[in-house]
Amino acid sequence: MEISELKKSAGTWCPHVVKGRGCAIYAERPSSCASFGCGYLHWPMAGDHWFPFKSKMVIVAEDAARMAIHVDPNTPHVWKSEPYYSDLKRWSWHAAQHQFQQIVVAIGRRMVAVLPDKDVDLGRVAEDEVVLTGQLADGSYSAMKFNANDPAIKGLRYGQEYKFKAPRLPG
Ligand code: SF4
Numbered sequence: 001m002e003i004s005e006l007k008k009s010a011g012t013w014c015p016h017v018v019k020g021r022g023c024a025i026y027a028e029r030p031s032s033c034a035s036f037g038c039g040y041l042h043w044p045m046a047g048d049h050w051f052p053f054k055s056k057m058v059i060v061a062e063d064a065a066r067m068a069i070h071v072d073p074n075t076p077h078v079w080k081s082e083p084y085y086s087d088l089k090r091w092s093w094h095a096a097q098h099q100f101q102q103i104v105v106a107i108g109r110r111m112v113a114v115l116p117d118k119d120v121d122l123g124r125v126a127e128d129e130v131v132l133t134g135q136l137a138d139g140s141y142s143a144m145k146f147n148a149n150d151p152a153i154k155g156l157r158y159g160q161e162y163k164f165k166a167p168r169l170p171g
Contacts, residue, residue: 005030066102088114113143
């Protein structure tokens with residue numbers, strides 16, 4: 001995951017990790033680390049199989065609008081295996097019904113939006129880009145990345161407007 005205070009980008013090792021011991025600067029770790037809440041521990045929908053050392057994935061509630069599944073880049077396809085993929089699809093249905101949350105898989109900076117009826121591979125999502133998910137007029141779902149300053153998405157945030165009418169969304 002990205003740790004802005006350390007200028008650590010997603011998918012890279014933190015220089016303070018000590019193998020077998022954990023964090024070398026635990027007492028002085030950045031606030032992003034101190035406030036981190038592991039979804040495996042805090043999210044009731046995540047069963048025991050989501051234990052990060054076992055699953056090779058970490059569930060992170062990035063904010064109220066996005067649940068991100070950070071995948072170990074050494075096992076980039078593990079999220080497609082069972083029982084994980086069925087969980088992700090079920091969570092995406094739940095998110096769509098409640099119209100407030102995105103389910104995204106992050107493999108480094110590559111992101112895949114997991115939608116109720118499809119998965120959308122967005123490729124590399126740059127730091128100045130945002131991902132929006134929405135429902136089209138025919139009831140299907142879609143996702144697209146935008147530059148954060150694109151006037152077409154002014155006032156929208158990812159996951160916040162689940163049924164927005166963005167003309168540039170792919171069909
Ligand atoms: S908790 Fe420590 S090892 Fe982990 S990312 Fe933060 S500074 Fe690095």
